[in-house]
Amino acid sequence: MLNSKIPSGPLDSKWKNYKSTCKLVNPANKRKLEVIVVGTGLAGASAAASLGELGYKVKAFCFQDSPRRAHSIAAQGGINAAKNYQNDGDSVYRLFYDTIKGGDYRAREGNVHRLAEVSGNIIDHCVAQGVPFAREYGGLLSNRSFGGTQVQRTFYAAGQTGQQLLIGAYQSLERQISLGNVEMFNRHEMLDVVIIDGKARGIICRNLVTGELERHFGHSVLLCTGGYGNVFYLSTNAMGSNVTAAWKAHKKGAYFANPCFTQIHPTCIPVSGDHQSKLTLMSESLRNDGRIWVPKNQGDNRKPNEIPEEERDYYLERRYPAFGNLVPRDVASRAAKERCDAGYGVGSSKQAVYLDYAAAIQRYGKIEAGKKGLVHADAATITALGKEVVKEKYGNLFDMYEKITGENPYEIPMRIYPAVHYTMGGLWVDYELMTSIPGLYCLGEANFSDHGANRLGASALMQGLADGYFVIPYTIGNYLSDEIRTSAIATDHPAFAEAESKVRDRIHMLMNIKGTKTVESFHKRLGKIMWDKCGMARNAEGLKQAIKEIQQLKQEFWSDVKIPGSINEMNPELDKANRVADFIELGELMCIDALNREESCGGHFREEFQTEEGEALRNDDQFMYVSAWELKNEHEWTLHREDLNYEVVKPSQRSYK
Amino acid sequence: MEHKNINLKLKVWRQKNSNDNGTFETYDAKNISTEMSFLEMFDVLNEDLIKEGKDPIAFDHDCREGICGMCSMYIDGRPHGPWTANTTCQLHMRAFNEGDTVVVEPWRAKAFPVIKDLMVDRSAFDRIIQAGGYVSVNTGNAVDGNSLPIEKDKADASFAAAMCIGCGACVAACKNSSAMLFTSAKVSHLALLPQGEPERQTRVLNMVAQMDKEGFGACTNTGACEAVCPKEISISNIARMNSEYLSASLNSEK
Missing domain, CATH: 1.10.1060.10 (Alpha-helical ferredoxin)
Known part of the structure; x- marks a missing residue:
């Protein structure tokens, strides 16, 4: 049975009571307890640093050349916290409520409330670390608004909030390394979890420089390895982002929860050709001032500036007059897809819509002219003044757009299209962030816990740091307090030997296929199946087909993939092959999950389940549960349900009309 | 944006590992869309090398949006290539012309030993x-x-x-x-x-x-x-x- 271990008692005292009553480990014993942390993004770096500070012996691993490279670094917009510095009515309850509602009522109340409770501590701690958040002239912290909320609770550092928070966590981690509390392994990839007597006791990893396999013991293991958006091949994830660590844990018995919940972000730079390797996000903040439109006529090939106002369809403003261009991510993405599928798309690929700043430039220009007392300012002056304002607010994003597309967005409307951005699903964890394998924890985007079926903007950074700084330091003690009599297990234990030999066999098997098709070609084909049939919209027919196609692809991969080079050297193609093999298996499970969930909610849109107006139609009677999948055999999973009980919030239909 | 395809000659530093001396190898990059990023051009080249049974060129890269700091190519005598305030991953092929020869090396510094080809240890x-x-x-x-x-x-x-x-x-x-x-x-x-x-x-x-x-x-x-x-x-x-x-x-x- 799935036991989420949510503490009893009223919602707002669950965490407080837990902290007051959980078991502790004394300092002398902490020194004897070893913890392995895999992944060093916001969740992993903050966990490794905090556990090192507490006195545990920590080993941390990342596949990049330094923990500072983790993809948390690319987060642009900000981090939410219920500080109510703006005096605009924010509170822990409101942040909790917005997150539950934004997640379309598919997240746990207990976890989300805890997240809101610790959100303020995160900001305090980051400030103390020297994170240079944006400030007002009075020297106090600045806030901005983000989607899905009515208060200003987002803290930021220009468009580089993720970078600054990660550097803060990285510096704390480096400090613990210098103090000898954390041992860091860069360019290492975890390839299996070692389980002894039912408990996670270590990992097998590959040194990516030498190709050697290594065994590492830990009294417990933390997976902080990020999301699996790259299953779609094209996403806003980094090239190296992968599901391998989580997938290996899944194959060893950890349940995988809500795999079909993926977030498609509406404003990304569109695909320019077959060579495309990744997609780049343009911050959600651009929808504050930009207007989104397509031509009213199908297949209109005129340049955007030649299309007169009355022949433009501002479809978000038309369909959702109350929220206009600021509808949530899932709604905006589906609306763009609907227009393009109906033949109104723009650009050479016809898979794009316009994000237009012309009106904003005029509006700001007139305001500026007014401020300067230029009553009779001519059109050129107004335009120039308006461009200056837009440049100050969004300059770095406009520059990035121009570098990538070669087009000047101050003159020509930007072309945008939705892209895979974040995965709400992940390894199933209980309230303590422990997976279904005792001693194996999962933190950050890699777990499923806090965002339900749709994540709100500026909440990913909050969750990663909450898990690492303020949750795991308490919950891990509750487990390790029973481990103080377990002395370190030597890595010549048969379980280590067996796990290593399986990893070795698999690598040899991959290298010995010596087929004809590159790893990349398989990844692209997988991505296309997933995007077409398990992307922004899904239906039973397509999903069933996708499952068959993925099974065939898996067979073909294992009989015809071509990997150059050898095993005992730096071999990025082999690294990639390992990852793509896991993505293929995950893809199948995502489709199975999407097929099982016969409702639409958040980022999961089943075409069969929509309102007459084409909006997502939830089915709370039958699907108000977390799907936790247990792998039984190849292509065979068992579903475990964790029912979601809403004690405080009353689920309702979301409307943005 | 007008886009076209161009052909380039690449002179790329190849070095098997930190003990190897290393040397330049010349490659033809054919039919490269000017809309590609510099690293996507390397992806295309590597796919061709793999199909020909050769060892692809190793290079560091990750986020491909100019923020992780992983990419590190020394292009025509300049780190990250000809554009200012730019990383290699954000350099796009419209910076080059038909028939150009482009020289690509790793960072060169005693404190940054080469791991393989264009990858260094930072x-x-x-x-x-x-x-x-x-x-x-x-x-x-x-x-x-x-x-x-x-x-x-x-x-x-x-x-x-x-x-x-x-x-x-x-x-x-x-x-x-x-x-x-x-x-x-x-x-x-x-x-x-x-x-x-x-x-x-x-x-x-x-x-x-x-x-x-x-x-x-x-x-x-x-x-x-x-x-x-x-x-x-x-x-x-x-x-x-x-x-x-x-x-x-x-x-x-x-």
Whole structure:
């Protein structure tokens, strides 16, 4: 049975009571307890640093050349916290409520409330670390608004909030390394979890420089390895982002929860050709001032500036007059897809819509002219003044757009299209962030816990740091307090030997296929199946087909993939092959999950389940549960349900009309 | 944007591992869309090499949106190539013309040994941070974030230094392979904030000592680092670090 271990008692005292009553480990014993942390993004770096500070012996691993490279670094917009510095009515309850509602009522109340409770501590701690958040002239912290909320609770550092928070966590981690509390392994990839007597006791990893396999013991293991958006091949994830660590844990018995919940972000730079390797996000903040439109006529090939106002369809403003261009991510993405599928798309690929700043430039220009007392300012002056304002607010994003597309967005409307951005699903964890394998924890985007079926903007950074700084330091003690009599297990234990030999066999098997098709070609084909049939919209027919196609692809991969080079050297193609093999298996499970969930909610849109107006139609009677999948055999999973009980919030239909 | 396809000749540094001597190899990059990024052009080339049964070119890359600092190619004698304030991953092929020959090398510095082809080991940067590039505050100790107002100008200047992505272009561009811009960016980031104050002096002394120990060269103020920095980190940070260092040295002799 799935036991989420949510503490009893009223919602707002669950965490407080837990902290007051959980078991502790004394300092002398902490020194004897070893913890392995895999992944060093916001969740992993903050966990490794905090556990090192507490006195545990920590080993941390990342596949990049330094923990500072983790993809948390690319987060642009900000981090939410219920500080109510703006005096605009924010509170822990409101942040909790917005997150539950934004997640379309598919997240746990207990976890989300805890997240809101610790959100303020995160900001305090980051400030103390020297994170240079944006400030007002009075020297106090600045806030901005983000989607899905009515208060200003987002803290930021220009468009580089993720970078600054990660550097803060990285510096704390480096400090613990210098103090000898954390041992860091860069360019290492975890390839299996070692389980002894039912408990996670270590990992097998590959040194990516030498190709050697290594065994590492830990009294417990933390997976902080990020999301699996790259299953779609094209996403806003980094090239190296992968599901391998989580997938290996899944194959060893950890349940995988809500795999079909993926977030498609509406404003990304569109695909320019077959060579495309990744997609780049343009911050959600651009929808504050930009207007989104397509031509009213199908297949209109005129340049955007030649299309007169009355022949433009501002479809978000038309369909959702109350929220206009600021509808949530899932709604905006589906609306763009609907227009393009109906033949109104723009650009050479016809898979794009316009994000237009012309009106904003005029509006700001007139305001500026007014401020300067230029009553009779001519059109050129107004335009120039308006461009200056837009440049100050969004300059770095406009520059990035121009570098990538070669087009000047101050003159020509930007072309945008939705892209895979974040995965709400992940390894199933209980309230303590422990997976279904005792001693194996999962933190950050890699777990499923806090965002339900749709994540709100500026909440990913909050969750990663909450898990690492303020949750795991308490919950891990509750487990390790029973481990103080377990002395370190030597890595010549048969379980280590067996796990290593399986990893070795698999690598040899991959290298010995010596087929004809590159790893990349398989990844692209997988991505296309997933995007077409398990992307922004899904239906039973397509999903069933996708499952068959993925099974065939898996067979073909294992009989015809071509990997150059050898095993005992730096071999990025082999690294990639390992990852793509896991993505293929995950893809199948995502489709199975999407097929099982016969409702639409958040980022999961089943075409069969929509309102007459084409909006997502939830089915709370039958699907108000977390799907936790247990792998039984190849292509065979068992579903475990964790029912979601809403004690405080009353689920309702979301409307943005 | 008009796009077209171009053909290039690439001279790429190939080196099997850190013990190998290394050499340039010449490749034809055919039918390259000008809409590709420089790294996507390498992806295409590598796919061809794999199909021909050859070893693909190893290079570091990850986020491909100019922020992780992983990509590190020395293109036609300039770190990250011809565009200013740019990383290799954001360089696009419209920067080149039909028939161009493009020379691609790894970062060259004693403190950045080559791992393979265009990949180098930049762990020296991590060790410089370990020497003092942090505020010694444990999780759970913090007071309220707004209890200590910070002048906006100082916070902004601190942020401008903290934008460093640790790519190492500054070292690669410097004739002395100096890491002064990198180190000074971290010293400035923390020295400009009240949170960095208690460790201000030990930090700069220890970080500079580690920088020297790693084998980075001295600074002669040519400004080559600033000119190639993808994040336009200002050379004035070096001046600030020198001043911090001097003041800390005088104090430490008390």
